[in-house]
Amino acid sequence: MSTAVTTPATPNEDAATGNTSGYRLDLDGLRGIAIALVAIFHVWFGRVSGGVDVFLTLSGYFFVASLLKHVLATQPASTSWSAAVNPWPRFWRLVRRLLPALLVVLVFITAMIALVMPKTRWGPLGSEVQASALYYQNWHLAFDSQDYQAADSANSPMQHLWSMSMQGQFFVLTLVCALTLGGVLRALSRRIPALTNPAVVRGVVGTALLAVAVVSFAWANYRHGVNQPFNYYDTVARLWEPLAGGLLAVWMPRVALPAWVRNSLGVVALALIVTCGWWIAGVTEYPGAMALVPVGATLILIWTGSAATRPLSSSNVDAPSVSSALAHPRLVWLGSIAYALYLWHWPLLIFYLSWRYQDDVNWLEGTAILVVSVVLAWATTRFIEAPIRAGESTVLGPRYRRSLLALILITTVVAGSTVVIWQRNAANATVNTENLDPRLYPGARAFLNGAPVPKVDPQPSPEVVDKDWPITSYDSVISGWKDPSIKVGVYGDKNSTRTVALVGGSHAEYWITALDDIGKRRGFKVTTYLKVGCALTTSHVFIWFGQKYYQCNDWSKRVMDRLAVDKPDVVFTNSTRPEEGPGARGDYVPQDYTDIFGQFRDRGQRVVAVRDNPWAHGKLKPPECLAEGRKPQVCGVSRDLALAPTDPAAAIAPQFPNMNFLDYSDAMCGPTYCPAVVGNILVWHDYHHLSATFVRSLIPAVEADLAKTLHWW
Incomplete structure (x- = not known):
């Protein structure tokens, strides 16, 4: 979910101010609303809010728009697609933006597992730490949902990271496919010069995205009736959501609309996003057809806040009021820490519930968890994400950045070694109780026959x-x-x-x-x-x-x-x-x-x-x-x-x-x-x-x- 907050911005203008700097503050504000919904619904309502689906849609929109901007806006028409899209710098940028904060949170989770969780869970949760760090947590949870002996994964402090794993897979898959498609276009352009035309390239890319999105949507709805617990985490079933955003980036409809129409559409879309968590049972419905509600509403907000729906003569005053509201500085700030807030809020909630032996929290407890989550998210963004993302130009200085990277690396190695030990102990654990002395371990005979029960450690452990x-x-x-x-x-x-x-x-x-x-x-x-x-x-x-x-x-x-x-x-x-x-x-x-x-x-x-x-x-x-x-x-x-x-x-x-x-x-x-x-x-x-x-x-x-x-x- 959260990768949307760190993906490069779209090439469209800032909807709230009408500037052409290439940045949409209103979409930062939409991220702020989405993360607020996710956290609030998790903490107080125990439901899926639809915020994850908003993030998935934004992720696809930002990522595909960034690729198109790089290829179509900064490269001459004669430059081949494969030369324009080099996956390694972009992949390294994603790693630099996403992995440090994730690793810090996983180190914290590892320490808290040892402090709060019973030893019986160390091995299984250690496997989830590994799955989260390597971006296959969604598949780990999907297959565990089918495992009768491991069906109780709802209280995992890393369950929320399934969406991040899914998006990581989406980014890598998109880069690989872009490189492959670029090679094909480069080879064909020697015989078909029209393939160097940006409009043609846009059409080819859009058609490819549309084909995959249709297949993914059909698969999601078919699997909904076959195996919904698996379907919820399935990358194939989820791909259509970010691809819907990507398609809007490729084919933004240009239809001039009156301000009242744009505002009305924006209000309805925002209302759908805010309320769908109450009237859609997301866990049992998404990513099937009902996910069109948050996904479609997000697309409407992106579209109505863009220049594509404004008359050419419109001014800054004519900007949609919904977009202006979304660009409020407080919402934009919340959107700026959305990634870190998503990482922190769920494990804090789960560890608190485990520590208190509770199934839910009251208003005061929930508020405290959200406040702590916001503080940690701000600190993570300010002192971990931003310096590493800025590279050597960080305002805290290159020495701070190098020290931070070294510290993250060392603590990650220690946490990883701990997880390996847990997994090894869990894998090697055996039960050998076939020849217990019945005088020491009477079992059922203690109640049935009144057999004496000596003071020894129970078996099995x-x-x-x-x-x-x-x-x-x-x-x-x-x-x-x-x-x-x-x-x-x-x-x-x-x-x-x-x-x-x-x-x-x-x-x-x-x-x-x-x-x-x-x-x-x-x-x-x-x-x-x-x-x-x-x-x-x-x-x-x-x-x-x-x-x-x-x-x-x-x-x-x-x-x-x-x-x-x-x-x-x-x-x-x-x-x-x-x-x-x-x-x-x-x-x-x-x-x-x-x-x-x-x-x-x-x-x-x-x-x-x-x-x-x-x-x-x-x-x-x-x-x-x-x-x-x-x-x-x-x-x-x-x-x-x-x-x-x-x-x-x-x-x-x-x-x-x-x-x-x-x-x-x-x-x-x-x-x-x-x-x-x-x-x-x-x-x-x-x-x-x-x-x-x-x-x-x-x-x-x-x-x-x-x-x-x-x-x-």
Whole structure:
């Protein structure tokens, strides 16, 4: 987003004063309004304002206009395009303007991660520091939005840098394409002299930009209905926004309009920009068709404030009043620090929320964060951006500039080394809890059997428990989000003729830890039919990450058909889910579950269904809470919030004589609270999946229940 504030200005006149210096103060003011909207909406409303889309449009307008000005205004018509556009000086200028401030903020973020964030997040956030520094943060977030084990990226202090990464990619891609197109035009101009004509070059460039913009816009709208979380960060889907600004720079419509028309258009456009954050859900709509609102409004303000809409006889007094208002010195000043303000405001907000264990801020807290952000942005612009951008001519002197560059380089190297250590530690972290001494680590037996709990450090440690997944995940026999295949894993006693089929989503999956062990010792085979986020369903469509999960319905139907053919002796699945929506409490049996149970009953298949475990919703996941040094008794969830007073499946049990219902809530919760640690074992590896180690501590209870249910031993 923020690169727009440092891109060279357009060759048009200053709209507010009518001068021809080549600078538009009104667009600086528009940047000021855009960054104010972004920061205010982030701090107080938790919404997307449309300010990012304003910046994207301005970025494309400034950048393409700068290229055209350089080629068409400063070079003779006979000069080839490729000779006029040398990417390296321009690329170095971008690096000099953008990278120092970014690196300073990333060094600050790295230090604050170590001070504020739990150690469980150091590795993942270290990857984001690297992604942000190398300008691929948008792709990092896009792919994480599809990763079930890493879907909770909303509170990253670097999430906002996706737009900067996207724009950096846009600038580099534009330079490369310009150089390629220039080579083609240079080769063809020997045979077609007209290709040296500026008007022809403008037409070729505009046509190329238009073609890419149309493809990008079509892709954004197609992917909106396919995978919006990914689409939001996708560079291909976002390209049309800066290209729209670039097209206006190439083909500025010259239509003389009366002052009242220009003012009316400007007022409407500015009103759309200011208000669209309230009536457009940007996260779920952008960069699809609804992004035309902030993008189109920005184009209107650029156009109506330019000379292209004024009669030739117009004077300075005839300048649009909206443009004059946008050129107000305070707005222009705010626009001058927009880049640094964008860099600072989001991490300050996230670190404050993490430090205070809050989900939002009040008016006073938000104001303080914005004030500190503005002060830091001004200081960054004044003492870091401006001196380095000015080169040796800096008013602070060349010695200051050299010292500043050295300091930035040294601190960046130190921060980078720290990040590498975090990533290496996270990559090398392992969980080895298969042979824990049950006398020291009773786990579920502490609640079920009153087993004594010695004072030892819990296992797995909070820093590595996120790797404590069931064996099926590591064996890749659970189908992913977009994988329609039915993957059948085989565990337990693989040569046995008796079979227990484990069926459902990840909340069925973790029971493989117990079933595999019991099957090996008691002589039955365990087959798995698993898909991420997909409990067996009929008509209900799950919504994950803002997308309807139709694949689950299709997969469930095919799995039910497959089970009718495979005919396992017993199906093992879930019986309840947590209530959903505002104010939801406890768990229940969904109608789809009873429909599925009815199908099993009608075909005469035996079923063992286990109640879902409590979900520990909260600001921090239980492992992160523990890593902060807090007590297990406050890092879990209140029992009455997560679970109904009694097992909801008990009410439907008489309808299904073919089924046995199991409930291990008392193994995870006391009378009023479900703590993060039970019997010296961490219960969850995130906030709703049981750790494999804890399920292992449940094996004696599961084995006893299966013995009474199956009568196989």
